[in-house]
Amino acid sequence: MSGSRVAAEKVGSRQRLQVKVNEYKENQNVAYASLRPVQTFLGKTAQVYLVPFSLSNYKPDQLKCPESLLDKNSNNEVACKKCKKAEVKETCRGILTPKMEATSSKAESTLQKSSSDVHTESNKRQNKSTSDTVILSADTESSQDGDSDEDTTSGLDDFSGLSPYERKRLKNISENANFFASLHLSESAARLREIVKKRQPTESKRKKPKKKENETGCRRSMRLLKVDPSGVPLPAAPSQPIVVADESQPLLPPGPLEMTPENQDDNSEPFKGFLQTWAELSKTSSKNRGKELSSIKSYKANLNGMFISEDTVCKVTRGSIFSVALHPSEVRTLVAAGAKSGQVGLWDLTHQPKEDGIYIFQPHSQPVSCLYFSPANPAHILSLSYDGTVRCGDFSRAVFEEVYRNEESSFSSFDFLAEDASTLIVGHWDGSMSLVDRRTPGTSYEKLINSSLSKIRTVHVHPVHRQYFITAGLRDVHIYDARCLNPSRSQPLISLTEHTKSLASAYFSPLTGNRLVTTCADCKLRIFDSSCISSQFPLLTTIRHNTITGRWLTRFQAVWDPKQEDCFIVGSMAYPRRVEIFHETGKQVHSFLGECLASVCSINAMHPTRYILAGGNSSGRMHVFMN
Structure with a gap:
């Protein structure tokens, strides 16, 4: 219901x-x-x-x-x-x-x-x-x-x-x-969030291709495989190869070498007159060591009167100039230059035209790093080379005699221990030293000494107390007593450790030796008080100076003016190109400038009595300032 x-x-x-x-x-x-x-x-x-x-x-x-x-x-x-x-x-x-x-x-x-x-x-x-x-x-x-x-x-x-x-x-x-x-947007958004969280960047690893068994390999040099072109293996190289000089320039034979110019005929009349002229000048050389120090004011006035011209600039050697020396003659001007190629160039500036006054010789096979006119006989010029030889050029006999030879070592610098140039102190690149006595008949007497340095660049003897000499190494400067040298290992009397980089040179002041100037790669020139040898040398002045020359330019070396005890000369990297003179207090005294000076003069030297400055660059060209 x-x-x-x-x-x-x-x-x-x-x-x-x-x-x-x-x-x-x-x-x-x-x-x-x-x-x-x-x-x-x-x-x-x-x-x-x-x-x-x-x-x-x-x-x-x-x-x-x-x-x-x-x-x-x-x-x-x-x-x-x-x-x-x-x-x-x-x-x-x-x-x-x-x-x-x-x-x-x-x-x-x-x-x-x-x-x-x-x-x-x-x-x-x-x-x-x-x-x-x-x-x-x-x-x-x-x-x-x-x-x-x-x-x-x-x-x-x-x-x-x-x-x-x-x-x-x-x-x-x-x-x-x-x-x-019906779109189900919320569910789709939730799924996307989960996908983004779970997703991680996958690293694609490249699979290496499998090598085929019968594949032909890459062609390789038979020289690298040490195989003769016929397939016969080459003999094994010696485990300890013998260190020799550059193959392109083999060592010259021992003994004296004839003074034969490369750029002129050795039998020509001008060359014979050149040799005769310098042989006669050696008899009339003057010594002005006892000359009083001039005031800085008069010194500046004389420097201002020096200038350079086209006639005082000329190419003297082939390659970079490693050393420069000025003949002490008061009458004529002769400039000597040692080159990287082993050449020694002589330039007589009083001869005109200037090209006819240049004579180039080849007494060495490697760079000539040190060059001096003998203080006892200015007709002799002594040269030291990396090839392990020291030679003496005698103008009177027209030969380059061999003073000292050591083919197992490379030389860096030398100086005269005695004023008559009879004994020498030779520095080696490996840190050892040699005492050479030229008075021994026939051949020089040698005494090899191991120093506390791993490398020696320059050697310089005290001008007054000649038993003391100074060596500049990688970063340290050592002062030795020649009377206390030990062949096994010699300890220095004084060590200067203020330098942070490698040293290029260290020299005593020319007249008294009371000052010491060093050139370092940290762009600083340092002046020390060396008046007392028995104690540590205090640092007096530090001068900021650009010493970074690079690999193509010769390194700067600050050297004293032989006429002025308290002033030294050094090259410059500044523009326009110049050569500078500084006082021991650090103040700049003078700068040599000129339109004809368009390059860096790394190595410079002053005449011992006259106001003449000679500077060499890295192309073998000499620049001379004179009044």
């Missing part, structure tokens, strides 16, 4: 709904249209129609139902109370799904803006009577249980109190919500 009663109630509700719709259509007298076919449930069709609506003619009471309809539908209030939907908003929310509710607020704001725009347009078109018709066809879903029919009926009853605009808005909200829900 209960089932039949429920079915009867459902049929009655459907009939009442149809009656209300028919009455509403008769009262309005308008035509209706359905947008799409409606769905059927329980074998019958339910349709909802909307009235034409215009915002321009809108009145608040227009959508109110007639009283007749309200009276007839009073019986439906009980069904609405059962669903607990007293307000229209609650009824709409009951129809919406949870996902539709999430997007309803955004859609509502958008619809409100569109409604305001439509209302503005309607005000502008007040003369038009026609309006757009908004038709909504609401589809109802069938339900298998009995309660679904009641909910559908009650939902339709509640929609009867809404305007067509509100019904369309709710439909749009529901469609948008269903569309976004």
Whole structure:
């Protein structure tokens, strides 16, 4: 019975709904249209129609139902109370799904803006009577249980109190919500985050190609394989090769060598006159060691009178100049230069044209690093070379005699222990020293001494106390006593350790030896007080000076002016090119400049009595300043 009663109630509700719709259509007298076919449930069709609506003619009471309809539908209030939907908003929310509710607020704001725009347009078109018709066809879903029919009926009853605009808005909200829900955007975003976190940069390792067994290998030099072109292996190289001189310039034979110029004929009359002239000058050489020191004011005045010209610039040797010496003659000007190629060039500046006064000799096979005119006989010029030989050029006999020879070692510098030039102290590149006595008949007596230095660059003897001499090594300066030298290992009397980089030279002052100047690669020139040999030499002055010449230029060597005890000469890297003279206090005394000086003069020398300066560059060219 209960089932039949429920079915009867459902049929009655459907009939009442149809009656209300028919009455509403008769009262309005308008035509209706359905947008799409409606769905059927329980074998019958339910349709909802909307009235034409215009915002321009809108009145608040227009959508109110007639009283007749309200009276007839009073019986439906009980069904609405059962669903607990007293307000229209609650009824709409009951129809919406949870996902539709999430997007309803955004859609509502958008619809409100569109409604305001439509209302503005309607005000502008007040003369038009026609309006757009908004038709909504609401589809109802069938339900298998009995309660679904009641909910559908009650939902339709509640929609009867809404305007067509509100019904369309709710439909749009529901469609948008269903569309976004079907996209599953939140789930896709979560999956993407997980993928990004888990993904790590993969290192692509290149696979090495597999070598084929029968593949032909790369061609290799037979010299590197140590194989003869015929396929016979070459003999093994010696484990300890013998160190010899440069193969391109083999060692010259021992013994005296003839003084034969390379640039002129040795049998010519000018060359014979050249030898005779310098042989005679050696007999009239003067010594001005006892001359008083001139004042710095007069010294500057004499320096200002020195100049350079095209006639005092000439190429004397082939290759870089490693040493320079000036003949002490008061009458003629003779400049000597030792070159990297082993040449010794002599230039007589009083001879014109200047090319005819240049004579180039080849007494050595390697660089000539030290060159001096003998203090006892100026007709003798002594030269030392890297090839392990010391030779003496005798103008009177026109030969280069061999003073000392050691093919197992390389020489770096030498100086005279005695004023008569009978004994020499020779420095080796490996740190050892040799005492050479020239008074031994036939050959020189040699005494090899091991020093405390690993390398010796320059050797210089004290001008007054000639038993003392100084050596400049890598970073240390040592002072030795020639009377206390030990062949096994000699200890220095004094060591100067103020230098931070390698040294290029160290020289005593020329007259008294009370000052010592050093040239270091740390761009500093240092002057020490060497007046007391028995104690440590205090540092007096440090001068900042660019001494970085590079590999293509000869290293600077600061040397004293033989005429002026407290002034020394050094090359410069500054522009325009120049040669500078400094006082022992660090003040600059003079700079030699000129249009004809366009290169760096690394090695310089001053005449012992005259104001003549000779500077050599790295191309074999000599620059002479004279008054």
